[in-house]
Amino acid sequence: MSQLVKDLGEKALLERLQQFCLPEVVGDDAAVIATQPGKSLVVTTDMLVDGVHFSDRTTSAEDAGWRAAAANLSDLAAMGASPLGITIALGIPGDTSITWIEQLYQGITQCLQKFATAVIGGDVCRSSVKTIAITAFGEVHSEYTIRRSTAQVGDAIVVTGVHGASRAGLELLLQPESRQKLSSSAQKKLIQAHQRPQPRLDVLPVLWEVICQTANTNAHIHVAGMDSSDGLADAVLQICQMSQVGARVERSFIPLPDELKNWSFQQALDWALYGGEDFELVLCLPPDLAQVLVERLGNGAAIVGEITDDSEVYLVDYTGKNPDEVLSFKRGFQHF
Amino acid sequence: MSQLVKDLGEKALLERLQQFCLPEVVGDDAAVIATQPGKSLVVTTDMLVDGVHFSDRTTSAEDAGWRAAAANLSDLAAMGASPLGITIALGIPGDTSITWIEQLYQGITQCLQKFATAVIGGDVCRSSVKTIAITAFGEVHSEYTIRRSTAQVGDAIVVTGVHGASRAGLELLLQPESRQKLSSSAQKKLIQAHQRPQPRLDVLPVLWEVICQTANTNAHIHVAGMDSSDGLADAVLQICQMSQVGARVERSFIPLPDELKNWSFQQALDWALYGGEDFELVLCLPPDLAQVLVERLGNGAAIVGEITDDSEVYLVDYTGKNPDEVLSFKRGFQHF
Numbered sequence: 254m255s256q257l258v259k260d261l262g263e264k265a266l267l268e269r270l271q272q273f274c275l276p277e278v279v280g281d282d283a284a285v286i287a288t289q290p291g292k293s294l295v296v297t298t299d300m301l302v303d304g305v306h307f308s309d310r311t312t313s314a315e316d317a318g319w320r321a322a323a324a325n326l327s328d329l330a331a332m333g334a335s336p337l338g339i340t341i342a343l344g345i346p347g348d349t350s351i352t353w354i355e356q357l358y359q360g361i362t363q364c365l366q367k368f369a370t371a372v373i374g375g376d377v378c379r380s381s382v383k384t385i386a387i388t389a390f391g392e393v394h395s396e397y398t399i400r401r402s403t404a405q406v407g408d409a410i411v412v413t414g415v416h417g418a419s420r421a422g423l424e425l426l427l428q429p430e431s432r433q434k435l436s437s438s439a440q441k442k443l444i445q446a447h448q449r450p451q452p453r454l455d456v457l458p459v460l461w462e463v464i465c466q467t468a469n470t471n472a473h474i475h476v477a478g479m480d481s482s483d484g485l486a487d488a489v490l491q492i493c494q495m496s497q498v499g500a501r502v503e504r505s506f507i508p509l510p511d512e513l514k515n516w517s518f519q520q521a522l523d524w525a526l527y528g529g530e531d532f533e534l535v536l537c538l539p540p541d542l543a544q545v546l547v548e549r550l551g552n553g554a555a556i557v558g559e560i561t562d563d564s565e566v567y568l569v570d571y572t573g574k575n576p577d578e579v580l581s582f583k584r585g586f587q588h589f
Numbered sequence: 590m591s592q593l594v595k596d597l598g599e600k601a602l603l604e605r606l607q608q609f610c611l612p613e614v615v616g617d618d619a620a621v622i623a624t625q626p627g628k629s630l631v632v633t634t635d636m637l638v639d640g641v642h643f644s645d646r647t648t649s650a651e652d653a654g655w656r657a658a659a660a661n662l663s664d665l666a667a668m669g670a671s672p673l674g675i676t677i678a679l680g681i682p683g684d685t686s687i688t689w690i691e692q693l694y695q696g697i698t699q700c701l702q703k704f705a706t707a708v709i710g711g712d713v714c715r716s717s718v719k720t721i722a723i724t725a726f727g728e729v730h731s732e733y734t735i736r737r738s739t740a741q742v743g744d745a746i747v748v749t750g751v752h753g754a755s756r757a758g759l760e761l762l763l764q765p766e767s768r769q770k771l772s773s774s775a776q777k778k779l780i781q782a783h784q785r786p787q788p789r790l791d792v793l794p795v796l797w798e799v800i801c802q803t804a805n806t807n808a809h810i811h812v813a814g815m816d817s818s819d820g821l822a823d824a825v826l827q828i829c830q831m832s833q834v835g836a837r838v839e840r841s842f843i844p845l846p847d848e849l850k851n852w853s854f855q856q857a858l859d860w861a862l863y864g865g866e867d868f869e870l871v872l873c874l875p876p877d878l879a880q881v882l883v884e885r886l887g888n889g890a891a892i893v894g895e896i897t898d899d900s901e902v903y904l905v906d907y908t909g910k911n912p913d914e915v916l917s918f919k920r921g922f923q924h925f
Contacts (some may be wrong), residue, residue: 259683273694284710300678342636347595375621506868
């Protein structure tokens, strides 16, 4: 009998399928193909399924649309690319209301408009389950492509903003009694973080400016990185695995939203590391550039650790109160 | 109560959704965005759902993969574009066999390899129904972009090969008793046409060569066209609607596969006009160029009619035996 997907698991399945892909495009947030001298096309695709990735119980059609668009734009940002447009393929049951579909598209286009891009094509077909497949493409100056595989020992690890807010917002939606801890404005902020995440395309021009103004050698600066859509821990682990390096992440340096002070530090840290969907960028670059970058970005941007020649990623505590902890993919999200 | 998709129908739904798209990309086989002077990126997307577009009952996973890839490459060919790559988003139930998935990818990559392109990215997620969303992108010299909207009165209508073979192949699969009419090699050829359709990317270099060598003015030649994936009638109707012209299609000029002689002419003509999935190109260009093009292409390529200033598309019979017939979208395929 043939092996089943649920027995193999997602990671192993993706590894099997890589044999069918161009080897040079495997392993990043998006695929990169050179189109003209000095420029590359960046392409990323995502499929979202009703009941798996969104549900009318917790997410309005408009929010589902926004988040789908945001996730794809975040993948482009994670590669250093500016968006050119997206396509939407939509599978829907015949008894879907037109209002639902229009609200979905409204959410998608609201997000795209904020980042000056647009829907440029699509397909609609019948399906027994609502399914949204988005493909986003962008353009990057080839030498500015951000990859997971180029982190170097000694690089500082920068996060472009606070982590854990999206997961906390989900908690407020799923467990309404947890809202009592918070003012209504704090509730709104966290729920907003979950429902209307902001892809960090705004980071890119700041990053390139910092590199051009600050880099004091002619040596080319490779910025390594990805987005934290599957959690901060996953992002650091992925980068280290692809770059064949280790890392030390200082627990007290991880920027948490002020609103999370009403939960235990351990809970907040857990959401920051494993909650996912914060859509910040996790970038590895030389410490002097990293310092300038976090100052320019503000709003929670921080250096959270450094790339090492270890074989592991450690969560450390400079006060010595907590022993070093080895981070692993095991706590991450598996789709099957 | 909100209106439902099944009440509105596909065409009206697509019209509603166009308000969310860039207006300049609506109405062709694929979207076109200018990337650098003189070149454009062409993007097309398709979603296929188990039980709607393919089924293990009639289609192996490998054939489903081939056809999905071929349909997308055909959309690129229909725009005049050479493929750069495709992405695949796959939704699958946990009890899907790994063999099925690998065979699907095998079919996809076999087709891509034949046309010198590759899978450059993807996503895999859990779904209650097997769903394949493919996005293909290609590149075209902007002035060679083939659009539906540029057909001109007096243009000849060229089809690049025979029509009806794919639908006849489906008939042999669904009604095995119909196979008795045919030799085994004829059966194989028709079934092959259905299971392994060939996108006509090979037409493009021939077309550009004919234009460059034959066009005897400096005026730029606009080739209008699309593919015949939804049937030859649909293709001519779409082109005429977008170009605001009419057409006369001569029934005896429509090239039919030799194997269809064992069915009535009316049946064969019906499959050619409405069967779909032949993935030939339907091109409108000046008669002198059209004549050279069909001679160079051979293999069933033919001039089937001409663009007129009528408001309708007529199917005509030069022998006078059959009265003129007005073709309409009503007989075409509606997904809801």
